[in-house]
Amino acid sequence: MSAPDNEAGTALEEIVAGDDAAGARLDQWLATALEGLYSRSRLQALIRDGHVTVGGAAVTEPKRKLLVGDRVRLTPPEPEPAEPRGEAIPLAVLYEDDDIIVIDKPAGLVVHPGAGNPAGTLVNALIHHCGASLSGIGGVRRPGIVHRLDKDTSGVMVAAKNDIAHRALADAFADHGRSGGLERAYKALVWGIPLRPAGTIEAALGRAGSDRTRRAVVPQGRPDARHAVTAYSVLERYDFAEDGKSDAALVECRLETGRTHQIRVHMAHIGHPLIGDRDYGAAFFTKANRLPAPLCETVSAFPRQALHAWLLAFDHPVTGERMRFETPLPADFSALINGFRAL
Structure with missing residues (x-):
């Protein structure tokens, strides 16, 4: 096959399984067929998310065994935005001024975007609530965040709204209160x-x-x-x-x-x-x-x-x-x- 077009959101050229595919796992065979374009772990995630079809039908099991003649197609998802976007997620604000915001985080809310949670996080809510004032010193994925709670842990959190506050709070948490x-x-x-x-x-x-x-x-x-x-x-x-x-x-x-x-x-x-x-x-x-x-x-x-x-x-x-x-x-x-x- 020719070199695949890997533009996100565009289906790659359909690959027809040859004799070497007989009984092979879909993820293993696809990694070889795509000549290292994707890692095997990335292909497993794409398969589980329904981005791979065999014979026109979506397959979500990376261990699926192939048959000679199977027609396999990968359609990558659209790329995620480089920076989180503000979302109108309700916040229980305990205190706020020009430097910090303190919230009561509910259980079920992820603190910052990551694998499997590209949106719907506390960071998205803070960007919407605080606007351009939110500190970016923690990186584009974690603006204002100086500590975190697990997704399913509830309770008090503080975030910084500017770089001066961020540095001071980050130092305090790094010191762990000593x-x-x-x-x-x-x-x-x-x-x-x-x-x-x-x-x-x-x-x-x-x-x-x-x-x-x-x-x-x-x-x-x-x-x-x-x-x-x-x-x-x-x-x-x-x-x-x-x-x-x-x-x-x-x-x-x-x-x-x-x-x-x-x-x-x-x-x-x-x-x-x-x-x-x-x-x-x-x-x-x-x-x-x-x-x-x-x-x-x-x-x-x-x-x-x-x-x-x-x-x-x-x-x-x-x-x-x-x-x-x-x-x-x-x-x-x-x-x-x-x-x-x-x-």
Whole structure:
């Protein structure tokens, strides 16, 4: 075949599978047929998103086996804009001035655009709300962002509206409050009750195997190991189960470092994963079956990790004034806790 035209949004020349395609995986064969134009991982993503057809029908399984004579066509998607666009996404603004904006982020809202989330993020909402004032020092994909919460974690966040504020806040978060200027506290509902009413978890975090999105406790000497410290204290105990197999606790966690998924990984590491955490607490999901109705249904249906950033305090990056913001638990989290309290 001739060299393919890879203009985005335009179908590449149709490729007819030859004898070498018999029984081959679609993604592997296509990577060879396109002469390295796309990586195999990129082709897998394009196939899953429906951009490849075989015999005129969309195929979404990269492992699909080919037959001699199959007619394969790839139609790449339109390119994404180089910079995020403003979107009229509602924001719960707790405070705003010319330098910063503090919001109560709802669960389900991604902080900044990335793979799989090109739009509909907090950044898109901030661009629409703040306009041209939003700081760009964090890069075009993360204007104004100095810290983040996981998609399914709710709570207080601050963003910078100019470069001066951005630099000062970024330094404060990089320092992790060691100088006393930054304070962050979370509430988490976990399986089981920690033996000690308060404690500190100090365990390095790194990539969990080949999965780029997950983290795990790793040896301190590993090249990707990052020092991580979480202090926790038990706020409420729910020890109603005689066998102790469905006990739970409401804990407060305070960060001395700010690593990806830090609280979730650290609490799972000591045997108390967050309720609803499908990444780090999947092995505990059957515990909900031991709970009486309707709590069993409430816990089983809870769609996210039970984690809320209820407190954020910092020194204003320009005036130096002490700023402190607290937010109540969102309705779904409150309902979950009230179900345990009722027992």
